[in-house]
Amino acid sequence: GAVVSQHPSWVICKSGTSVKIECRSLDFQATTMFWYRQFPKQSLMLMATSNEGSKATYEQGVEKDKFLINHASLTLSTLTVTSAHPEDSSFYICSAEQGVSYYNEQFFGPGTRLTVL
Amino acid sequence: TQLLEQSPQFLSIQEGENLTVYCNSSSVFSSLQWYRQEPGEGPVLLVTVVTGGEVKKLKRLTFQFGDARKDSSLHITAAQPGDTGLYLCAGERRGAQKLVFGQGTRLTINP
Numbered sequence: 100g101a102v103v104s105q106h107p108s109w110v111i112c113k114s115g116t117s118v119k120i121e122c123r124s125l126d127f128q129a130t131t132m133f134w135y136r137q138f139p140k141q142s143l144m145l146m147a148t149s150n151e152g153s154k155a156t157y158e159q160g161v162e163k164d165k166f167l168i169n170h171a172s173l174t175l176s177t178l179t180v181t182s183a184h185p186e187d188s189s190f191y192i193c194s195a196e197q198g199v200s201y202y203n204e205q206f207f208g209p210g211t212r213l214t215v216l
Numbered sequence: 217t218q219l220l221e222q223s224p225q226f227l228s229i230q231e232g233e234n235l236t237v238y239c240n241s242s243s244v245f246s247s248l249q250w251y252r253q254e255p256g257e258g259p260v261l262l263v264t265v266v267t268g269g270e271v272k273k274l275k276r277l278t279f280q281f282g283d284a285r286k287d288s289s290l291h292i293t294a295a296q297p298g299d300t301g302l303y304l305c306a307g308e309r310r311g312a313q314k315l316v317f318g319q320g321t322r323l324t325i326n327p
Binding site for chain 1 (some may be wrong): 241246247249251256257258259260261262264304305308313314315317319320
């Protein structure tokens with residue numbers, strides 16, 4: 100159980116275009132999902148917290164108009180990188196939160212490798 | 217300021233040796249999770265510890281949560297090449313939705 104998928108697994112796009120990444124919880128409902136960015140050989144950096152039916156909460160320094168997040172259902176959150184530039188190239192990972200008794204666990208998707216040319 | 221200090225950040229040892237990875241903080245966590253990540257993939261949850269002093273075992277991996285719930289350790293016995301990967305600890309603070317991640321430990325087990 101607790102499987103999270105991401106699509107696409109990799110994408111290459113031209114500078115100035117927009118890219119949408121989907122994150123789905125396959126076997127559970129997730130009120131809360133998270134979007135992370137990971138640079139080579141580094142830990143995960145939280146970009147935003149996505150709550151179903153409400154606006155996402157962005158971390159300091161993350162441009163909300165550039166990284167649009169939509170969490171329209173309990174199993175789907177999307178991250179759209181608008182007007183992508185080469186510096187946006189990175190590994191983007193989502194996670195979905197599953198409540199377990201009195202604590203929560205996050206289950207991660209396989210990640211999306213974005214390359215902006 | 218790093219809320220979760222993970223050490224060592226890099227470790228390369230021979231197959232069959234034992235090792236311990238540490239996560240330390242001045243903050244109290246309501247739970248702490250350990251993940252393992254392979255290149256090009258997302259982190260995979262290994263274990264969640266929630267009670268101070270708790271010890272959990274997963275085959276050759278032993279996880280411990282400190283009595284004060286401010287630190288945790290991962291001990292691997294008789295390491296194997298398949299244990300190679302990036303190990304991440306992540307803590308959940310009470311009342312906070314998001315996890316606080318350590319810097320990660322890049323472990324390489326040489327045959």
